[in-house]
Amino acid sequence: MSLPTEQEADMRVGALYCACPASLPRANVTDNRLTLAAGFGLAVLAQALVLTVLPEQSRLIAPTVARIGWPFALMLIGAALASFPAAMLVDSFGRRAAFGLGASLGAAGGALAAFAITKGNFFGLCLGAFWLGLAQGFALFYRHIAAQGSAQGSLTVLAGGAVAALLSPLVVALAGSPALTLLAASGLHIAALGLAVRMPHALGHAAAPSQANRLSRGFVVATIAGAFAWFVMSAGMLHGPLTLAVCAAGPAFIGGAMGWHLFSMYGPAAIASWLPGLFPPLPALGVGAVVMIAGASGVYAGASVAGVTLGLLAIGVGWGVMNVSALRLLHDSARPSRTALALHDLCLLGAAAAGALVF
Template sequence: MTALRERRAGLLSCACDFDVPDESALDARAQPLALIAAGFAFSVLAQALAFAVLPIAGAVLAPRPEAATAPVALMLAGAATATFPAAFLTGLFGRRSAFALGASLGVAGAALAAFGLVAGEFAALCLGAFWLGVAQGFGLFYRHAVGGGARAAAIVLGSASLAAFAAPAVVGLSQAVAGPLAPAGALIGAALAQLGVLMLAAPLPATVELSPPDSAGDSAAADFARRFAAITSAAALAWFGMMALMAGAPLAMAGCGLGLGAASGGIAWHLLAMYAPAAAIAASGWRPPAAATTLAGLALLTIGILAARGQNSAVGFDLALIVGGCGWSLATLGATQWLHQRGAPRAMLALHDFILFAAAVAGALLGAVIV
């Protein structure tokens, strides 16, 4: 009966010698890369809107002048807090649940920050900024979650360059609709961007495979630890400088009589410079040396910070932010490339991101002094 069923009339069979691609394998590669890249772009859009608003909002609502940068610092502290949960929850519960959790906190945080700004509640503004930071910490882990090596990470980082074009449009719409409440409107835009992240997280597969740890001997492990410390320290310096520039420049621009539109435009150019180099490198297929890329990025960022000091025009600030953004992009891409080439385990990825955000917190606190 079995033979008759297998050879019955009208049964079509193919004797061609090839394998049909597994649909689940396609879903595990191409679809998540596109979804994660789009989700990361929305996450960076929310980050851009928050960074354009929080420094000025903090300066207006802070009970003491030295607390003006507290919302930005708390946002980065929230991102640092989320690094280890983002790393391990993606393995325990899958990307869908982990990234949806982060985006949900981002929606709530942006809404709470907008309420605090309208109501004049500095505590609500700070708590909302912290939740927004938690969402940012989950969003940054997207570059580790694609499982496609350095090129996939560059594609994810490069996709965020789209946020640079959307942020000024959202701020302009907020100014046209909300008038004096435009900063709160921009934070509502950040909430909608995080809602987009939440919607894009829903179709993601439930599991993720990260690069396994290197199983070499003790000497190789010690060498890996030394190199990890060096590359992470260099990337942390880049994050420190980048955040000092992003937190200090809007305050310096406000001191020069440049308003929210000019500040958001400068941050938009800065964001474009932060992610466009990664997009160009990913599109070209070029793989620059990881360590040299990181050091070149540090040099460019230093030039950008020095150029921002003493500026009094929007064009001057924009150029300094562009140079600094390009430096951050190269340094972060080089460090991420090194981690993927060496197959860093999940805990090392989380530690790397935590150190980066800790350095960014320090940069935010000192931004008004450095820039």
């Protein structure tokens, strides 16, 4: 590609010129919601596989009972720590680089975790879970990218997670062992990497100062409600599989229960994408909170396999309803800045990590 005439006179050895503009106008970038939904769906399916085996494997190789929750908590801490780097990379280098980096970390984390459980190495499992969490933190930004036009796009992406979650029992059954299940999660992140490199760069634009320096009431309500939902979900998601294992449920059943749990988490978004009127934000937040508390009571009671499974489903439905409402509060008003979105995700994932640690 030839340089403009006025630049030819300034050329010298070592000078660098970019053949493309530093940023692309939004009008020239097409947000393919199906591509974003596919990328998020791969991340959700990988997460479902990890959650199927991580609690039980942590229990088996943890040096003390107090450390059983460490790998799960580190996964959530990794997701929280990825919030701001994901936002900055999307703005500075584009979504191709950001989502590609996140998927690469997930591929490495899944492989390391698989190796760690075959060797009984608790430290390796913790590190692999942390890398998997970093990948999940990047993947959560899919929903914010899709919501640039409206919250409806974000719901479409979350609906992709519901479809992916239904496949987790089949993948767990085909894998046949915890190590192969984690390797399958690693392979899904590799597939997400292949999808990410085909995305447009689509560098982000900074929000207007009036928006970037002001947090709306909707943002505050969405963040507080979302943090509560993620706290309860995380505690139940760690406690549920362990309780099912203690109740003599097999790996295939636990995998199926976690798959349906994740489906119940993202299923409300699929309904809301078609019938948004069913989820008025503030009333839906209240209903979702009540359903989550009821589900958590069933999980922690541990009375039976059926009771724990139904409790996990209730937690998932309540979480889904609350997150649909929180996303609408977050994106239907003034568009928040990338920094505000990263702060929102940090609060949610920090609450999730706290929920795992209090277990």
